[in-house]
Each structure stands twice: as C-alpha cells, then as structure tokens.
Amino acid sequence: MTTRHTYDQELENLRQDILRMGSLVQMAIHDAVQSLAKQDVELAQKVIDGDDVIDKLEIDIEDTCMLLIAKQQPLARDLRIIATGLKITTDMERVGDHAFDIAKIAQKTAKQPLIKPLIDIPRMAAMAQKMLQDSLEAYVNLDIALAEQVCRADDAVDDLYNQVFRELLTYMMEDPHTITQATQLMFVTRYLERVADHTTNIAEWIIYLVTGQRLRKK
Amino acid sequence: MTTRHTYDQELENLRQDILRMGSLVQMAIHDAVQSLAKQDVELAQKVIDGDDVIDKLEIDIEDTCMLLIAKQQPLARDLRIIATGLKITTDMERVGDHAFDIAKIAQKTAKQPLIKPLIDIPRMAAMAQKMLQDSLEAYVNLDIALAEQVCRADDAVDDLYNQVFRELLTYMMEDPHTITQATQLMFVTRYLERVADHTTNIAEWIIYLVTGQRLRKK
Amino acid sequence: MIGRKTADRLATGIFYAIGVTVVVGLVLFVGYLVYHGWSELNLHFLLSGPRFTKAGGGIGPQLFDSIYLLVLAMIITIPVGLSAGVYMAEYARPGKLTDTLRLCIETLASLPSIIIGLFGLIIFVNLTGWGYTLFGGALAVAVLNLPVATRISEDAIRNVPQTIREASYGLGATQWQTITRAVLPAALPGLLTGFIITAGRVFGEAAALLYTAGMSTPILDYSNLNPFSGASPLNPFRPGATLAVYIWKVNSEGLVPDARAIADGASAVLVLAILVFNLGSRYLGIRLNNRLTGRQ
Amino acid sequence: MDKYLQTRRLSWRYIKKELLGRSVVTACGLFIIILTLFLVFFIASQGIDLFKDNHVSLSHFLFSTSWHPDRDQAPQVGALIFIVGSIVISLLALALSTPFSVGLAIFMTEISPGLGKKVLQPAIEIFVGIPSVVYGWVGLSLLVPFIRTHIGGMGFSVLAGGLVLALMIFPTITSISADTLRSLPHHYKEASLALGATRWQTIRRILLPSATPGILTGVVLGLARAFGEALAVQMVIGNTIKIPGSLLQPTTNLTSIMTMDMGNTVMGTMWNNALWSMALLLFIISFSFILLIRKLGAIGAMTK
C-alpha cells in the first residue's frame, strides 16, 4: 500500500499518456505506409492531420514531467520514469514526424502509378512497427528481455534498408523515369530505418527505466 | 549573492557541457560537409570517430541532469535549465548522427569525382551551422531574439533543400550515371535539412528556457 | 596537579559520599520519628481526646481540627488563588498593574508565617472580636497560602500550551469559554498536584495558627453537626488546635506526663500525613495526566 | 449571507459570561494587591510606632544590644542581639546545608539520575513538606541532648539552631538546585562529553556555571526561609538574650523574641511596638531577598 495516492495517480497518468502517444505514433507509421502502398491520399491526409495531436501530446507529456519534478522531488524509479518520459517522447515525436513525411510522399506518389508493387517497404514498415509495438509492451511490462530483443531487431531493419536502397538504385539506373518516385521511396525506406533507430532508442530507455543502467550507444 | 554555491557550480558545469556538446556537433557538421566537398576521407573518418565522444557526452549530460533533479529539487529556471538540457541533447546528438551519416557518405563519394563542384550543399551546411552557432550563442546569452531568428532561418534552409533536391533530380534524370552519387547527395541535403530542424527545436527549447513558454510546433 | 581522570574519580567519589550521607540521614530522620511515634500509632491515640494532667490522652480533636481547618482554608484559598492565577495567566497584560501584582504575590509569599500569625491575631482575633477561631486561623493560613496557590495556578495555567487557546479561539469560543472549557481542564493535573502540596503546608502550619486559631480544642460533641452550635465540631467560630500547634503546646505547656510520647506520636502522624499528601498528589497527578494524554 | 456575520444583537448571556468571569478573576487579582498593601501598611504602621510614639532612635534599635523593655524607667529596646542571632543562625544553616544541597543536587541529576528521580526527589519533596514544629521537636528531643552530652554546652545553642534550620532549608535548596540542573538543556552535557571532557569537567565547567543563578536563587530562598522560621529555632536555641560567644552558646533571634513576647505584651506599649518593629525589619529583610531573587532570575534568564 502506498501513501502517495495523488503522486501515483499522476505517474500512472503519465504512463498512460506515453503509451497513448506510442500507439498513436505506431498507428501513424502503419497508416502512412498503407497510404503509400495503396496510394490512398485520404489516409495520408489523416496521418498528416494526426501529427498535430502527437506533437501536442508530446508537449503535454513534457509539461507533466516538468510539473512532477517540480512537485514530487522524484527519486530512484520515479525519477527514471519521468526522465524516460521526457526522453522517449522526443523519439516518438520523431517517429511521428517520419510518418508525416511518409504520408507527404504518399500524397506525391499517388499521382502516378507505382513503379512496382510495394513489397519490401511494407515489410520494413511492419518490422519497424513490430519493434515499436514490442517496445511499448516492454514499457508496459517493464520487460527488459523484450526491450533487448527490440534493440537486436534493428539490425534486420538495417539489412532490409540496404537491400531496398540498392534495389531502388537499380530501378533508377534502369529507367530514369522512375527516378522521381524512386528517390521518394528511397526516403521512405530511410525514414523507416530511422523509425527503427528511434525505437531502439526507446527500448534502450526502457532498459534504463528498469535497471537504472544506461546502455552505451553502439 | 547566492547561497547555493555547489548547486550553481553544478548548473554551470551542465551548461558548459551542453555548450561543449553543441560546439562538438557544430564542428562535426562542418567537418563532415568539408570532407564531402573536399573528398577528404581522413576528415570524414575523424568525424565518424568523433561521434562516440558526442554520444558519451550526451549520456554524461543526461546523468548530470538526473542527479541534479535527484539532489536539488530544481524549480523554475533551474528546472527549465535541466529539462532543456535533457531535451536538447537529444537534438544535438541527432545532429551529431547526421554529421556521422554525412561523413559516411563523404567516404563513399570520395571514390569517384564529384558530379559537380559542391556549392549549394556547403551553403546549406553553412546555413545550418550558422543556425547551430546562433542557437548556442542564444543559449549562452539567453537571447530570445536570436533564438527566434534561428527558428525563422529554418525556412531558408528548407527552400534551399527543395532547390538542391530538384537540381539533383535533374542531374540524375540527365545522366543516370550520377544516380548513385546524386542520391547520396540528396541524403546529405536531407540530413542538413534535418540538422536545421533539430536546431530549430533547440532554439525553441532555448525560448522555453528563458520565458517558460512552450512554442506550439508549426 | 592531579590528572583530570583522577579528579573525575575523586569528584564522583565525593558525590557518592554526599548522596549516601544524605540518604542515610533522611532515612534516620524519618526512622527516628516513626520509630518513636510508632507505639502511639493506634486507634485510641488517633481518636480519643487529650487529657490535661494524666497520661494516655489522644489527638482525636486535633486531628479533626487539622483536617477541618485544612478544608476551611482550602475553601478560601482555592477559589481566590485560582481566580488570581487565571487573571495572571490569562488576562493580565504586561504593565505596571501586573508587575505590581506579581511583586505583591512574591512579597506575600516571602512573609514569615509568624508575621502573618501576628497580623491575624490583631485583625482576625482582636479587631473582629471573634477571638480565637478556626475560621480566623483558616483566614491567616489562607493569606499565607494565597500567593502559593496563585503561583501554582498561574504556572499550571501558563503551562497549558498556547496552541490550546488558539485552537479554542479558532473554533469561535469566547475567552471565558476558552479558559473554563479548554484551559482549566488541561491545567487540571498541575492544579491538583499543586493544591495538594499547598494543603500539606496548611496541615503542618503552626506559627500562623498559634495566634489565630488558638492552642486548644474545646471538648466537642461529635454528634452535634449543626455548624452554628457552639459545641459542634463543625462550628468554624470556635478555637481549635491543629496537630502541629498541639505538638508545640504539649511541649511548652503540657502537664501531661507523657508529653514526649504524645509529641512523638503526633509528629509521626504529621509526617505520615505529609507523606500521604505527597504520594497522593503524585499519584493523582500522574493518573490524571495519563488520562488526559492517553497514556496507560 | 449577511446574517452570519452580523452582530448577534448582543446576547446578554454571552456578555455576562464573558464580563462576569473576567471581573471576578480581575477582582481576585486586585484583592491580592490590596491584601498585600494592607499587610505591608499594617506592619509598617505598627513597626514605625516605636520610632514615632516612643521616640526610640533607629540607630538605638538597630545597633544597641541593650534589651530592657520591662524596665519601668528608661526601658531600652536595642534589637542588635536578635538581629545578630538571626543572621548568625541563618548563615550557619546556609553554610551547613549549601554544600550538601548542591552536592546532592548534582548527585541526583548527574551521577545517579535513576536514584535521583525515583528515591531522592520524592524524599526531598516530602522533606520540604514536613512541618517546622516537627523539625523543632526532633531538634529539641534529639539534637539538643546530643549536643549537650557529646559536644558540650547546654545543648541549646547556635549550633542546634543552625543544624535544625540547615535540615529545614536543605530540601529547599536541593530541590531548586536540582530543578535548575535538570532544566539545563541536556545538550550542554552531551556537547561537553562529545568534546572529550570528563564528567567532573563537564559538571564544573559547564553545568555548575550555567546553573549558578538558579542555585543562588535556591540559596536565597533557603536563607529567607531560615530568617523567617520561628518555632523550630525557638525550640532549640535557648533564647538567651546575648550575642553568642561560640557555636555552643545559646542565643536568641528576631522570630523567637516575637513568638515569646508578642502575645504577652499590650498593644501600644513600647515593648509591643519594639516587637512590631522587629516584624517590620523581618519584612524588609525578606523583601530584599525577593528583590535579590528577581535579580538572580533575570541573570538566569539571560544565560538560557
């Protein structure tokens, strides 16, 4: 039984907000890639519009963290929860930005048919999304093993990125008409790679949250 | 006269570390773009090696912030200094990452002659760098006007980015042989655009640091 | 020069010696009184009246008068002393009047009891025309004890934390309500202990009574409880000798052959009574305090 | 909403209760003042008659040893013998009891607080309460014969008076000294010991100096009690109207002569007036003691 009801409630609210932001971001990535693959302009627009919500949520979470620090003199795990909150929102917001960027590209590419049906990009997106999902789950359950798994998964995304990048390069060389679209898709893959990177960061922060140990960046 | 010597000393140390990280990052961007322009592999390597220092500095700064929160129950400006420290290190680290990425590209492109002498990219780099420098200066002097100027400068970088992007696209279309290098350069411009973005973030945090007001993200 | 440790040990030894000496001395003193008075401590001695020329008299009337005078004196002292104490602790503002009052109380307290006795002789005995009366004695003793009672009341009331008053005012109580309902109940243990000790003083007082209440007790009719009847033990306007006075008298004027035994016995009774007063006040004070503070 | 804050159109019960209580206790305070003033006035007016009506000079009263109030011609009322007797016996009592009192106070607060609290403190309190006639009685029946047979003289003596008084004021001085020592902040001791002082050093250099005003207050109170005590002393000092040549000689003092002669002399006579002048003198002395104690109290308060 704890004696700090209000505080605990506030910490719980913070966690919920972070999780909500996480799912929003995850959903945004998913939708963005979908809109790209399905050339669905409206879905893309939805993602673009949704970015504001995510940005606002980030600011709210940051404010909450600030107020908690001001009020509660957090120490130990409480402090780590708050610090983690402050840090991973940056990463999540960036992921949201990338979703926004992808959605923008989706709107641009929607005007022409796709140079080829997208397979690897959605696969990459799925991987990144899974990582995001896992890290959120790790956050919920304070599951270090899962968080470490997320960190490892980044390599697979990187491999896929390199593969898709080379593929698109080949397309471009073969058919200069595809250049515009291919460069766009190149950026998309780059973004997805970044998303995975950010997610890795988040996972690392989760490990810190649980253990208090910072992983040295690779 | 203050009565919290140790605390003030620690806050000052934190500021110094943040500034040091800022200049390191700024230098890294400068060197990376130089190495790209001058096809200087060694300089690029230096940037790549230097990234570890930046990453380590980030972790140190974060730890300092955490300990300050734990020890000093920061409020008001002190709290904002620390929160700002926690947040802008992420952005700076990202800028450092981009320098790293550019340096990597510099190493790749160094094998072939450049498709054209780089003019706009160094210009962009200079602009981004200037923004970084200004924001550091704004941080030192708690100069809101300067910070706001940094925010506005981002638009110029964006414009330049779009211009260079189109230019590179044209190159590629005209001469598919340039595609590989052009895509690399495209990423470089994209990175520089991101650097400017991050710098804008930093400037926004500086405004927050001084006024306590969060700017709504555009 | 001796080392500081040696000095320490030496000093400790000396203090122990003093402690032991005093304890032994005190035990001997009480032991002496009780030992000598022991043979007298029987019901007959305690209840029967004195004899003038023959041995075997008791101290019954004196014992009764001691208690009765005590009651009379306390009936006068407590209300006045308590009220004055309340005034000092609650109403008196720092200033000339309060200073004067305090000085008066101290002056009164320091007056030798013989002076108060002589004062009583002239005022309560001669001027009023009452002659030697228990009431006059009670008044004299009241004068003697008034400052003590006032000081005890004031201290006990002052010792009630200010916070209690604030609490009461904060709840919308008037000053008088605060005093009577919050402060005095809180001061009760202190008041009780103090008054019992005051009572002990009355019980043992002699000098002030020699000239006011007289030195002998008339033969009384203990079945007559009408306080206005001359023969009634309850008539306050009759002379009466308290135990302490009786010891004095037996010693100075007594023709009784067993004067010594009577004085011994009466002394023992007095000492034991004081013992009871002290222990009683301690016990009551502690119990009451525990009740108020919730300790077991 | 106004109804709450408005004056309750003065409830008389409320006012009465407040004012009545206040007046009663104030009256009691005033009563004490009046009583004291009356007493003082009374004693003073009685005491002054000797000089006013009988035209005895103050210096004769204070400094002459010639006490012949019963002479028909030129009665003499020099009170010096009594004054000296009072002083000598009181000082002797003080000299006898102070070292023991302070020593015991230290013993019971510092050396053996357990014993002090459980045994000595209650014992001391009981002894404060023992009536003076009992002390006198013990003095008369035990001390006087003892002195007579084992030390010398007639038994009735300055020494006997001093001892009885010493015994009487011993608990007073002890309990006030012990209270003072006890009320010294506990941390004085801790601080000293923690600096590596021995217990004796701590007592001598910290506790005693800090407690001095309080101890002195106790001593003065003891002195006042000794001065004013009547019966116990009178029973054992012999009441010889003579300045004692040694501790073993009898003497008399102010209170004794007053107890013995006051009742037997007629109001208004020179003899009686002389006795009242002694009462006045006694009052003045005890009043001076109060002033002294107040002074000491102020000093004590300053060091707290």
Place this chain on the structure above:
Amino acid sequence: GCGGGGTQKANEGQKTQISGNITASGSTALQPLAEKAAQQFGQKNPNAKVIVQGGGSGTGLTQVAQGAVQIGDSDIFAEEKSGINAGELVDHKVCVVGFATVVNKKVTIDNLTHQQLLDIFTGKITNWKEVGGPDLKITIVNRPASSGTRATFKKYALKGAEEATGIGLQSDASGTVLKTVAETDGAVSYLALSYVNDSVKALKLDGVEPTVANITSGKYPIWSYEHMYTKGQPTGLTKDFLDYMGSDDVKPLIKQLGYIPNSDMKVSRTATSN
C-alpha cells in the same frame, strides 16, 4: 461577629439552661486549674463550652481588654501590667498559687537564702559550689520578661532587682521550663507549684519550704493571686462560669492541683502592696 455575639444571644434565649461558648486565656500558671475546671463545668452543662487557652498573663490581660476573650487569666494585677487600662477590667481572684525555685536534681543543696537567690539571678554567683553545692555551673532558665510567673518571681523573690541579661536560657512556657531544668545539669528556675513534680527539686527559701501551709500563713512570700479578669461586670455564661469557679465544686480541684483556695489564705495583698 459570630462567636461571642451568637453566644450571648443563645444565652438570653434560654435562660433556664446554661449554654454557649466563652474563652478564657492567659496565665500558664493558672491554666491547669482553669482547664480542669472548664472540663468539669462542661460536663455539668453539656451545652456550655468554656475554652481555656494559655499564652501568658500578658496575653490574658491584653485580650480581655480588647474583647478577644471573655476572661483573662493572670498571675499579676492588671494594674501591674503596663499599657492596660485596669479601670475597665473587673478582677475575680480565683485562688492563690505559690511559686518555687526549682533546680536540676544534680544540685545537691536544698535551700537558698534570699541573697543567694538574688546573686544567682543577677549573675553574681555562677557556680553551685559558691553556695555550698557541687562544682557545677549554674544555668539560669528564665521565663520571658513578659510572663506573669517571672514578674511575680522578680517581685517577691528578687525584691524587684533586675536579673542579669545574657545569661541562662529562656523558655516560653512553664512546661518547657520544667523539662529544661530536669534535663540541664545545674539548671535553676522557678515554677508555679502546680507544675512542680519529681523531675526537679524545689528549694527552700531562707529555710522555708514552699508549701501550702507556709504560704497561707505568710511565711513563704513567693505567691500571687490567680486572677480572672472580665471587661466590665460579667454576664451570662461568663458570670455562670466565674460563679462556678468560686463554688465549692472547684475547691477540691484547686487543692488537688496544688493551688490554694482564697478562703484558706491568712494574708492578703493588693495591687499596690508589696
């Protein structure tokens, strides 16, 4: 006033029955008799209380004059006491009491001449051997100067000579004197005969023993009347008691306690006679 006043009224209310409350105070020499008599009186009249206090003759005279008591007991004539307005007091001589010079039992002599007594009490003789006794220091035990006993002793034994001050002891009351003389080697003092017992030795004066016979016949001079003074003529209970004191009921008591009934006296004195 409640005490005295109420008493009088109660008296007037029921004339048939004697009741009420009066106080007599004063002479310690008379006190034993007064107490005993009051006790007897009380047994006879259960509703009447006569309270007897000591205090000394001076006290008795002073208090009766001030109205504090109804009866003032005295060993001396009111006229002899300075400061008393004897005119308003009414004298009731209840008996005569004799006084003896008493000494500690270690003193082997049993007679002193007048001169010797004078010399002893004026401090000229300080050792018993000077008067034929053992080598023992003389310790004088005096009553206070205000005592009636002392006044009588001074007047008749010492012929009015002033005692030396600063020698010997002083005891407040006769009882204490008795005890002190009994316990102090070489002590000498004087006591009413009613107080004298085996613990001390009573001395002859000029060879005359302090006995009732010698007093009534006028051979032994140290005696005095025991007076009961009232302020104005006695009334009510006071009068009843004084009447009782003079009645035959008290005579046996007087003798028993060592006093001498007035009627036995063959000599008499007045306030001014010597």
Place this chain on the structure above:
Amino acid sequence: MDYKIEVNKLKLYYGDVLALKKITINIVKNSVLALIGPSGCGKSTFLKTINRMNDLIETVKIEGEILLDGMNVYHPNVDVVMLRKRVGMVFQRPNPFPMSIYDNIAYGPRIHGQSNKGKLDEIVEKSLRGAALWDEVKERLTSSAMGLSGGQQQRLCIARLLAVEPEVLLMDEPCSALDPISTMKIEELVTELKDKYTIVMVTHNMQQAARVSDFTGFFLNGEMVEYDKTDAIFTRPQDNRTEDYITGRFG
C-alpha cells in the same frame, strides 16, 4: 471566477511596524491557495487577519478591507466569534485538547450551543470521516486525543474544525511538525477538502505548495510579490525575487 475572499489594499501594523503592505488578492472559492515566503515575511500574519486571530494582539492596527462573501470582516458590527466559526484555522503544531477524541470534536458544537447527544454523535462521526480519520479512531473515541500520532492529531484538529462547519480553512504550516508519511496524508486530505472548502495554506515546502495548491502567493517583507496559478509560479515565475526564493537563492 467566484471569489470567496477578496482582500483589498490590506495594511497591518504591529505598533509602528508595517507588517503587511497593501495586500490585494482574490481567493477563488473551492480552491487551495498556498502562501510561501521566507520566515518573517508576514504569511502567518496575513492568515490571521482573515479570521481576526490578530485581534488578540493589542498592538495590531489594520487598514484596508477583507471581504468574506462580500462582507467586510473588519466591519464594526461583525461578530468575531461567528467569523472564526466560519473561517477555521489549523496550526503548525497539532493542538488537540487534552480530552477524549470525542470531546475534542464536540468542543466546537458544544460551545456553540449544541448539547443534543444524538446530534453530537452524528457531527463527530461526520467530521472524523471528513478528515479521513474515522476508520482509525472509531474504536477509541473516548480515549485521549493526546495518544494519537502527530499526523492523526493534525487530522483530528482538522476534523474538529469541520465540526463547526466552516467555509474557509486557514492552515499555517500544517505539516511542518509531521513526518513525511503524515504529511502526505494531510496533503491528500487537503486535496479532497477543497471540493467543499476554500483553503488558504502557509507552507515552507515549495514542493508541497506545488503539489496541493491551485494558486500560490509569494510574500516578501510583508508584500505580496507574486500571485499566480501554482503551475506557473513553480515553473515560470515572473518576478526575479520569486524565482530566487523558490530556487533557494536569496538577494
């Protein structure tokens, strides 16, 4: 907003010393106002002017006005005793009366004339519940209140106030004598109480002010330097003196 208390240009003198300098502040109904400031700045003084506890000090002189529900509490017709009933006060050290728990709570109603046993029982239970103490003490209402722990005593004092149904609660450093756990409990309680009462609380603990209050006023040398929403005061105070104070730095 709905103001419970309006303070207009309040000045207070202790003798000649100006202890409160033109304080003007509106206190929102059902909110918690925290007063912070260095020792001796006048927080307690200000608090006590609201229920006129300062009347007890003779040298006090007051100018300006304090309106409680629009009525000036310093109006000569105001019955101070009724005012204090409406504006209750909790002190720094818990100050239960040395009586039973029950009698403590019943004290207020009794002095205000309630003597019906059933009613009193009801009030006692309700007040104790209101102060979150009922469950802890219901088994021992007749035992002495002095036997409670410090934190319980402080809640008892609050319950005792609630029993006279005040509208405003003034709290002068109510937790400064309590351990951290009890402090937390009182803070939780204050948060609950503000639904029904308007609360003004002095505290030296910045974080406490930040935690429990809606508004915060910063006093310095008898002046109200800054008054704002609590979140604003503690993250972005406008006045440098406020900043210096809450960050632990002084001029």
Place this chain on the structure above:
Amino acid sequence: MDYKIEVNKLKLYYGDVLALKKITINIVKNSVLALIGPSGCGKSTFLKTINRMNDLIETVKIEGEILLDGMNVYHPNVDVVMLRKRVGMVFQRPNPFPMSIYDNIAYGPRIHGQSNKGKLDEIVEKSLRGAALWDEVKERLTSSAMGLSGGQQQRLCIARLLAVEPEVLLMDEPCSALDPISTMKIEELVTELKDKYTIVMVTHNMQQAARVSDFTGFFLNGEMVEYDKTDAIFTRPQDNRTEDYITGRFG
C-alpha cells in the same frame, strides 16, 4: 580504498531490545557517509556507538567491533575521553554553551590542557575559519554564543569540534532545526570539510543526503538494508525497501 572506520557485525541492545542488527560497513577516509532511514530505525544509535556516547545509557550492550584506524574502540583499554576527542559529534539542535563565542571554541582545548592564550587565540581563529564562521563573528568573539542565529550556532558547534582536532565528525541531523539558507550553508561546509575529515551524517532529507554525501547507508529496523555510492542509491537503489523509502512509499 582507505577505510577510516570499519564496523564488523555490530549488534546493540537496549536492555533486551536489539536496536542494531549485525551492522557491517566500511567508511572510506575523507568521504561523507549519509545515513538515512525512517524514524526509530537506529541511525542515531549507530552514530553514537562510534564515539561511545551510548556508554552514558546504562542498559546498552554491544557486540561486534568498530575499528577506528584499525583499533577497536570497544577494546577495554580504550580511553573513551580520548576517543571522543578523535571522533567529534554535532547534534540535531545547535548546542552552544552559554558562554562567549571565544570560550565556546576554547572549551575543548582548555579541557585538554591547553591554557596558553596565544595558542588559544590561534586555535579559535583557525576553527572558526574552518567552520566558515570567522568573518561573521570575528568582531564579537566575546559576546555570548546564544545571541547567534541557529545556523551560526550550528557552525559554531562545528568550529568547537574542529578546535579539538578530531578525525571523524559525526552529525546527527545537523540541519533539521535550521532554516533552508542555514541548511545550505552547513551543506556547503560539510562538502568543504570532507577534504580533511571523515564525516558520518544522519539526515531525514533525501535530497540533502544526495547532495552532500559520497556514500549512503539505508537503515530499517536496526538493519543496514543497503549501502552504496550515493548516486547509485538515489537513482537506482537495489533493494525494494530502499526504493520504497526514498520515493516516499512504505510497505
């Protein structure tokens, strides 16, 4: 590391009550060790075992050993008086003697036999400087120490200790009776003093422990639950009980 004090399996009984349960801890030379824990957990008790102030309590029984520079302080040959000179103690409430500032500082040297006026002057100045008090009091060395503010008094007490040249300073909640500014000053002072002394400090203020100490020990019910570098304890305690305590939550 260089240990100043080694505590091995220390047990302390008050009568039959075990108040310290097998405490084992090594205290690094020239470091500040903070002891934290709930009220009554034995912090003060532990502190007092080090300079044997517990000897004053008769019921105390001690097992295990405490080595000061390798010497067991409970060895029968140890001179307690000298031990206390080496291991000085600062108490919760400032406890200057009621004498002048000068005499307060000179007290220690004097009882240890120093009577040379020049030497004493020197010691007084040096000690006051060491306690960062010299500048504030140098003009009034002969005035009473009781006239100083609480914070100054506490520094005076530290100066008084320094005058007997101790090696270890034990501080039992030295700031709990002080205002925030004085607290800061003492904290600054402690930070300076650790260059020369080994300091063990009890505090209830987590942040204070975090601020001034190098190591922190957490006591609970007479047990040393956790002992680690301060930074670690306050950001990542290993034991859940420590975590609960420092975050203000209790079982």
